[in-house]
Amino acid sequence: MDIEAAFHVVGEFGPYQKRAVTVLVLAQVYMACQSMLIVLVGATPQYRIDQPDGVQFSQQELPQHVTFTEEVDSIVTEWFLIRQQAYKVSLAGSLFFAGLLVGNVVFGPLSDKIGRRPVYLTGLFFEVVFGYVTAFAPSFEVFAASRLLVGLMNGGIGLVCFVLTQEYVGKSYWATTGTLTSMTFAVGIALFGALGYFIRPWRSLAVVANSSGVLLFLLSVTLPESPRWLYSQGQTERAEEVLCYMAARNGNAANSLMLRRVAAAGQHHRRQTGVLQLVIHPVLRLRTMVLMYVWAGRRKSMASFLCLAGSACLCTMFIPENTGTLLSVTSLALVGKLMVSAAFNIAYVYSSELYPTVIRNAGLGVCSMSCRVGGILAPFVPSMRALHTSMPFTVFCLSGLSAGCLGLLLPETLNRPAAETLEELSSPTHGRVLESKALLYEDDKWKSNHK
Incomplete structure (x- = not known):
């Protein structure tokens, strides 16, 4: 049988697929928090500068003469990103989205060549690592570099995560899983706003927002490779193993499941994709x-x-x-x-x-x-x-x-x-x-x- 017929035997959206899709959908909350992090950690409070008439301060002397009139803890108050240095807040946000753009282009073809699962797990692991670098950055330069790298990983695994939610289920449920993914990202943005309300120190907020990625990574390790990708690459035996594993977890008997062999086509496409x-x-x-x-x-x-x-x-x-x-x-x-x-x-x-x-x-x-x-x-x-x-x-x-x-x-x-x-x-x-x-x-x- 072909892959679509196999999903009818295995179960198009059985209990196992629902659990796997839940993990991937929850990853959208984590990625949304990383996307919106700069909005709160880069907040600029009201301030005044004690500057006598005719006296000019250098950037190094400025911290001694600045008083922030609002109780806000952010990268602005820690590194005094005001006046000529205020552009650095926007720069950090731009670097994140620049990484997002590059990640979209780089990780997509990479996952088509070596597989969805290794690219997703590797990207999620390094996003968590770079997320902690953001939280404990000793200087703005390290902070900005970490935001670029987090954006690179975020943009890459976002696409791979979405495609996995599609390829784990039958085609008739693609609209359902795709809509859940988009909705959950929006929910993640709202939840991050609430999180920022209760956690004010920016480093604590960055740590808490990033720590959910550790749990998601541990849950994602158990996820299998996409059976559709394996089938398209000519790895029909591995695709059968994954489908039989899903069928067993769904409570369906699929002992005689056998996919149409497309080994030659798979080898051909590995060269031309x-x-x-x-x-x-x-x-x-x-x-x-x-x-x-x-x-x-x-x-x-x-x-x-x-x-x-x-x-x-x-x-x-x-x-x-x-x-x-x-x-x-x-x-x-x-x-x-x-x-x-x-x-x-x-x-x-x-x-x-x-x-x-x-x-x-x-x-x-x-x-x-x-x-x-x-x-x-x-x-x-x-x-x-x-x-x-x-x-x-x-x-x-x-x-x-x-x-x-x-x-x-x-x-x-x-x-x-x-x-x-x-x-x-x-x-x-x-x-x-x-x-x-x-x-x-x-x-x-x-x-x-x-x-």
């Missing part, structure tokens, strides 16, 4: 170009969510800002934000369905990279109000509408098997872009109707 295939392969090239622009949901969902977001932004251009009714700029902007969030939640699930297992993480890494670049450019959009008050909403409107239209170039994946190898993309089921009505039926029914 990589980021370069996203450019060389014609199907992957089109999908990657579109996804890098839209980074949005299933074809029908994407068109509706993004076009609704663009339409909401368009409507704000013709409504006065001080309108007191429900139909105001604020309410419409929130509707647009709701639609964008819905589309973004589907982005990971849909992208993982479009890319074959042998190159899934590399594709997600490139798409995520484009998302990070978009996040860098987005803060500059509000400054366009200097040209015209409606200009920011015009930009968001056009990007939403164009992304929704471009999404129509991507195939529907609902109720269709996910591709495991690059060769499968050449089949009509996976390779076609625009679908005719007849091809929406099952292949055997389509053939019987057109004999």
Whole structure:
């Protein structure tokens, strides 16, 4: 049988998979805390400088003349990151997100080549180590370097963690596990805010936020390798062992489970997989170009969510800002934000369905990279109000509408098997872009109707 049929025998989302996915989903809380750490540990309290008229202090003399008027313990108060040194707080945050960007690109292809489990465990281990370096950093320079390395690990294992939640279960549950992952990351941000309320010293906060990673690492050691990745690499015997292990923990008998042998194809793909295939392969090239622009949901969902977001932004251009009714700029902007969030939640699930297992993480890494670049450019959009008050909403409107239209170039994946190898993309089921009505039926029914 193929891998999807095997999951029907093993159990698509049995008790064992639920426990494994729970561990991976909880890892999102830890990664969210690391992502938001600089917001609290970099807080700048009110201060005054006792500086007589005409007297200039050097940076070394400044601590003797500064008095912080708020009881805040942060890297600002410890290393006096004020005045000319205030940029260092933003620098530390930027270094983290720079590491995040590089981690997305580097760890994705690496996990496609050597496996999901070793990359995930190694990345999580070093993120915990560098997280403690952050907490006990003796100087700002060490602190900034540790944030860069934590971001590198965080960006890498975030993608691998998400893909594992998909590849441990049957395809019909990918939307469920993907949505849980996105939701839990948002919950982690909220929990970190509450944690910061009760733990004020920044070093203590960094230690507590990082210590949950130790528990997660110990729980993650027991997780198996992705059976889908093993199958796509031609390691069918190991894939069978993992599936039988899952079946036993789920209480299902799978003694006679035997996968279709794809050893030759697996060896071939180990030589030809990589980021370069996203450019060389014609199907992957089109999908990657579109996804890098839209980074949005299933074809029908994407068109509706993004076009609704663009339409909401368009409507704000013709409504006065001080309108007191429900139909105001604020309410419409929130509707647009709701639609964008819905589309973004589907982005990971849909992208993982479009890319074959042998190159899934590399594709997600490139798409995520484009998302990070978009996040860098987005803060500059509000400054366009200097040209015209409606200009920011015009930009968001056009990007939403164009992304929704471009999404129509991507195939529907609902109720269709996910591709495991690059060769499968050449089949009509996976390779076609625009679908005719007849091809929406099952292949055997389509053939019987057109004999």
